[in-house]
Amino acid sequence: MAEYLKGQLNVLGFGNERSDGLSRGVIVDIDKASEAIKRAVKAAEEKASIQIHDVIVGISANMLKIEPVSGLVAIGDQAREITDQDVRDVAAAAIIQNLPPEREIINLVPDEFIVDGFDGIKDPRSMVGVRLEMNGMLFTGPKTIVHNTKKAVEQAGLNPQLAVVSPIAQGLSVLSDGEQDFGTVLLDLGGGQSTAAVIHDHRLKYAEVDPEGGDYITKDISVVLNTSIENAEKLKRNYGYADSSRASEDDQFPVDVVGQSRPTEISEKYLAEIIEARLLQIFGKLKTQLSATNALSLPGGIVLTGGVAALLGITDLVKAEFDTAVRVTIPDQMGLRHPSFTQALSLVNYRGQMSEVALLVQSALTGNQQLVRQAQAQQTTSQSVAPTTTETPSTPASTDTRAKQPKKRGQGIRKFFSDFFD
Incomplete structure (x- = not known):
C-alpha cells in the first residue's frame, strides 16, 4: 500500500504471504490464491491502519502477444x-478487432496522437481539429490467466481497478531513462x-x-x-x-x-552446485530465445530482479552465461530492500x-468510470497549481502537448537506431 505525492512514492504498509494456489507462476487454485491475497492485504491494512478497496493487479507475461x-x-x-471523451473514443476505435476467443486484452499503451495530420502529440485535449488518430501498442494474454487472476482478487473482496503486464511496470520503475531508451533485458527470477x-x-x-x-531450486x-521443502527453502536462503x-x-x-535421527553435514559448495545446475538450465533456455531476437546485443545489458536475484554470486553466473553487462536492482524503500518486492513496488x-x-x-479498454474520474481529478489538481509554484503535480504532466509538423525524411541517427532495433 503506497501513496504517490509530488513525484514521490511513499510506502504506507505491506503484506507478504506465500503464493498458495499457484503452479509455475500461474493460478491453478482460485480459492487458495484468494486466501493468500486476503492474508497479505490484512497484514498491509494493519500496518497502515487503512482499509484497502482498490488494487493494481500485475499480469504475468505468459504467452503475451504484442x-x-x-x-x-x-x-x-x-x-x-x-x-476527454474524444480520447476515449479513439482508444476504443483502436481496439475494435476480432480477438481469438481464448485471448483477452490486458493493456493498451498510446504511443502518439495525430490531429489533422500533425503527429507526435502526447495529449491532444484542448487542441482544435476535425480528425483524431491514435497509434499504440496492444497487449493481450490467455483469457484463462487473466480471468483467474482477476477472479482471485475479486474473491478476496477487492476491486481490480487496473491490470498491467508486470514487465511494463517493472521496466518503468527499475530501469533508467537511458536503459529504457537504448534497450535492456529485464530478467525477473521469481519463485x-x-x-x-x-x-x-x-x-x-x-x-x-x-x-x-x-x-524448482528448492525442490x-x-x-x-532428502530433506523437507521447508528445510530446503531455509538452506537456499x-x-x-x-x-x-x-x-x-x-x-x-x-x-x-528424512529417516535419520541425526543431521548430516553438507558443504556450502555441494549446495551451490545443486542451485547452479538448475539456474544454468533456466538461463540456457532463455538465452536461446533472447539470442534469436538479438536482444543480448542491446547496450543496457541485463538487469536482474525477483527473489532468486538475492542469491550470492548470481551476477557473476549471469554475466558468464550471457556474456553481457549485468546488475541487480534492489528497492530502496525501508523494510522492502529485497529483489522479491520489486514487482509490487513497480505496480x-x-x-x-x-x-x-x-x-x-x-x-476505454475496461469501461472503468472510476479511472475517468481519477483522470479528471488529476487534471483539476494540475490546473489549480499556480504557474509560479515550485511544487510538482502528483502525476507528471505529458512532456509535449503541442502539435508537430508531419514527419519528413532524414530524422537523424536516433530514428536510424530505432528502426534498426525494431
Missing part, C-alpha cells in the same frame, strides 16, 4: 476542441517462473517466460539432500550460492535428513506515474 494498433475518429464537420523482457525505446518489445523459478535441494566457484568446500552446515509506482491521457485510454 501488436501495434491504430484508431481514427471524426471530431465533427467543423473544428472544435478535443475532449514460480523466470521472465525475460526486452525494453527498448521506452516500450516492452518482447517477453519470454520459462516455467521454472526459485521453487531440487529437497530431492538431492541462508547458505545458498548461485555460483559454485564462490562457495567453500570447508564451510559445512547440518541438514535434517504502485506505475499507477502513480500514469498520465491523465493514459488513464482515459485504459478506461
Whole structure:
C-alpha cells in the first residue's frame, strides 16, 4: 500500500504471504490464491491502519502477444476542441478487432496522437481539429490467466481497478531513462517462473517466460539432500550460492535428513552446485530465445530482479552465461530492500506515474468510470497549481502537448537506431 505525492512514492504498509494456489507462476487454485491475497492485504491494512478497496493487479507475461494498433475518429464537420471523451473514443476505435476467443486484452499503451495530420502529440485535449488518430501498442494474454487472476482478487473482496503486464511496470520503475531508451533485458527470477523482457525505446518489445523459478531450486535441494521443502527453502536462503566457484568446500552446515535421527553435514559448495545446475538450465533456455531476437546485443545489458536475484554470486553466473553487462536492482524503500518486492513496488509506482491521457485510454479498454474520474481529478489538481509554484503535480504532466509538423525524411541517427532495433 503506497501513496504517490509530488513525484514521490511513499510506502504506507505491506503484506507478504506465500503464493498458495499457484503452479509455475500461474493460478491453478482460485480459492487458495484468494486466501493468500486476503492474508497479505490484512497484514498491509494493519500496518497502515487503512482499509484497502482498490488494487493494481500485475499480469504475468505468459504467452503475451504484442501488436501495434491504430484508431481514427471524426471530431465533427467543423473544428472544435478535443475532449476527454474524444480520447476515449479513439482508444476504443483502436481496439475494435476480432480477438481469438481464448485471448483477452490486458493493456493498451498510446504511443502518439495525430490531429489533422500533425503527429507526435502526447495529449491532444484542448487542441482544435476535425480528425483524431491514435497509434499504440496492444497487449493481450490467455483469457484463462487473466480471468483467474482477476477472479482471485475479486474473491478476496477487492476491486481490480487496473491490470498491467508486470514487465511494463517493472521496466518503468527499475530501469533508467537511458536503459529504457537504448534497450535492456529485464530478467525477473521469481519463485514460480523466470521472465525475460526486452525494453527498448521506452516500450516492452518482447517477453519470454520459462516455467521454472526459485521453487524448482528448492525442490531440487529437497530431492538431492532428502530433506523437507521447508528445510530446503531455509538452506537456499541462508547458505545458498548461485555460483559454485564462490562457495567453500570447508564451510559445512547440518541438514535434517528424512529417516535419520541425526543431521548430516553438507558443504556450502555441494549446495551451490545443486542451485547452479538448475539456474544454468533456466538461463540456457532463455538465452536461446533472447539470442534469436538479438536482444543480448542491446547496450543496457541485463538487469536482474525477483527473489532468486538475492542469491550470492548470481551476477557473476549471469554475466558468464550471457556474456553481457549485468546488475541487480534492489528497492530502496525501508523494510522492502529485497529483489522479491520489486514487482509490487513497480505496480504502485506505475499507477502513480500514469498520465491523465493514459488513464482515459485504459478506461476505454475496461469501461472503468472510476479511472475517468481519477483522470479528471488529476487534471483539476494540475490546473489549480499556480504557474509560479515550485511544487510538482502528483502525476507528471505529458512532456509535449503541442502539435508537430508531419514527419519528413532524414530524422537523424536516433530514428536510424530505432528502426534498426525494431
